[in-house]
Amino acid sequence: MSKDRRSIVVTVDGQSSTGKSSLACALANRLGMNFLGSGSIYRLCAYFMLRGKDLEAIKELLTESLAFKSTQGDMSVWVQGEDLTAKINDAQVTKMASDIAKDVAVRTQLADLQKGFQSGLGLVAEGRDMGTVIFPRATLKLFLTADVAVRAKRRKVQLEQMGLSPDYDQLVMELKARDHQDETRAISPLVPAKDAVFVDTAAHWDENLEQMYQQVLMVLPKQVMPKEVVQIFDQVRQDSMRYAQLGNVSDYERWWKGCSEASSKKFQGEIIGASWLCPIYVRDFIPDPINAHLSILQNTSAVEQAMLSVFIATKPSYERLFYVAALCGQYAVLSNRLLALQDIVG
Numbered sequence: 001m002s003k004d005r006r007s008i009v010v011t012v013d014g015q016s017s018t019g020k021s022s023l024a025c026a027l028a029n030r031l032g033m034n035f036l037g038s039g040s041i042y043r044l045c046a047y048f049m050l051r052g053k054d055l056e057a058i059k060e061l062l063t064e065s066l067a068f069k070s071t072q073g074d075m076s077v078w079v080q081g082e083d084l085t086a087k088i089n090d091a092q093v094t095k096m097a098s099d100i101a102k103d104v105a106v107r108t109q110l111a112d113l114q115k116g117f118q119s120g121l122g123l124v125a126e127g128r129d130m131g132t133v134i135f136p137r138a139t140l141k142l143f144l145t146a147d148v149a150v151r152a153k154r155r156k157v158q159l160e161q162m163g164l165s166p167d168y169d170q171l172v173m174e175l176k177a178r179d180h181q182d183e184t185r186a187i188s189p190l191v192p193a194k195d196a197v198f199v200d201t202a203a204h205w206d207e208n209l210e211q212m213y214q215q216v217l218m219v220l221p222k223q224v225m226p227k228e229v230v231q232i233f234d235q236v237r238q239d240s241m242r243y244a245q246l247g248n249v250s251d252y253e254r255w256w257k258g259c260s261e262a263s264s265k266k267f268q269g270e271i272i273g274a275s276w277l278c279p280i281y282v283r284d285f286i287p288d289p290i291n292a293h294l295s296i297l298q299n300t301s302a303v304e305q306a307m308l309s310v311f312i313a314t315k316p317s318y319e320r321l322f323y324v325a326a327l328c329g330q331y332a333v334l335s336n337r338l339l340a341l342q343d344i345v346g
């Protein structure tokens with residue numbers, strides 16, 4: 001399948017409470033991309049319908065004033081400056097969202113709104129039909145799964161944090177009923193895309209959430225980068241680790257120069273700066289002082305622990321953006337810090 005090269009699109013589909021929003025939000029933050037929570041759009045639609053608004057008016061309202069805001073990893077949903085997150089998560093709205101999602105008119109109206117989120121450097125979109133219907137040519141499609149008991153536990157905690165008081169058994173029943181309805185509807189049912197990568201999020205229940213994100217980040221660049229670039233990157237990473245362990249600055253510098261030359265050659269002189277940082281460098285060491293982008297690194301306390309490679313190209317191209325995205329992802333993996341893609345390329 002030929003992939004859409006206009007910008008990177010990562011889709012995250014799956015059943016309720018598999019962790020789609022959490023994962024999509026974390027990926028969007030780290031890669032400096034837009035976030036689309038399509039489930040929230042269906043919830044908002046249900047919420048406003050329950051208050052007597054018609055579909056046209058709802059679409060207009062959401063097109064004008066819907067905003068997703070991320071605070072400390074949690075995504076909140078705002079319309080006309082009001083945080084509606086808790087309100088659209090109550091049981092009545094939740095059931096109604098799944099009910100109206102069967103309606104062709106609703107899906108058609110909301111499809112354009114969702115496609116409109118694809119702009120800038122890229123998009124991470126979560127929902128039920130992101131990889132199958134809305135963005136069938138997405139760069140990377142993830143399909144999350146998890147046992148219903150795990151999902152109900154998560155949903156209970158999540159709703160309690162929003163000030164709601166759900167019953168566990170009731171939640172299990174509601175999740176099953178909603179999964180069934182979402183999976184069996186005639187239009188845009190919840191099914192994995194043929195080219196989806198499956199991620200079992202229940203397997204990570206006892207692990208740090210962060211680790212799960214990191215694993216997916218590791219998958220992302222490999223999916224979006226050309227194979228030969230992945231190979232170079234892996235080699236660089238291994239070399240960097242080796243030199244870091246040796247702790248020998250002059251060997252490292254020789255290697256670094258070689259890397260710069262090799263990468264300039266590879267990209268036929270289009271790269272104006274290729275800088276490689278390694279854990280052995282202290283924070284105030286700047287290998288390439290004319291490279292202003294490196295100043296970002298001086299403000300990051302985790303630089304010594306992280307190997308970061310930054311390419312700055314004179315002519316940004318998708319290959320290069322993918323590459324930088326990959327490197328940023330890698331940086332996030334290693335340094336456990338957020339670094340938005342636009343900070344590097346923008």
Ligand SMILES: Nc1ncnc2c1ncn2[C@@H]1O[C@H](COP(=O)(O)OP(=O)(O)O)[C@@H](O)[C@H]1O
Nearest residue numbers: 016017018019020021022154158201204205212
């Ligand atoms: N891998 C995970 N391990 C533990 N808890 C998770 C995991 N992924 C998500 N959660 C938690 O489960 C709840 C539901 O996650 P969410 O991302 O909203 O799921 P979805 O968007 O699929 O409905 C949230 O409170 C979130 O913090």
Ligand SMILES: Nc1ccn([C@H]2C[C@H](O)[C@@H](COP(=O)(O)OP(=O)(O)O)O2)c(=O)n1
Nearest residue numbers: 016017038039040042097098101127128129
């Ligand atoms: N792309 C989408 C997203 C959600 N829906 C429907 C189906 C879901 O039951 C509701 C609510 O979705 P939401 O992702 O918020 O639900 P969960 O948080 O996963 O429980 O909307 C859809 O039909 N298509």
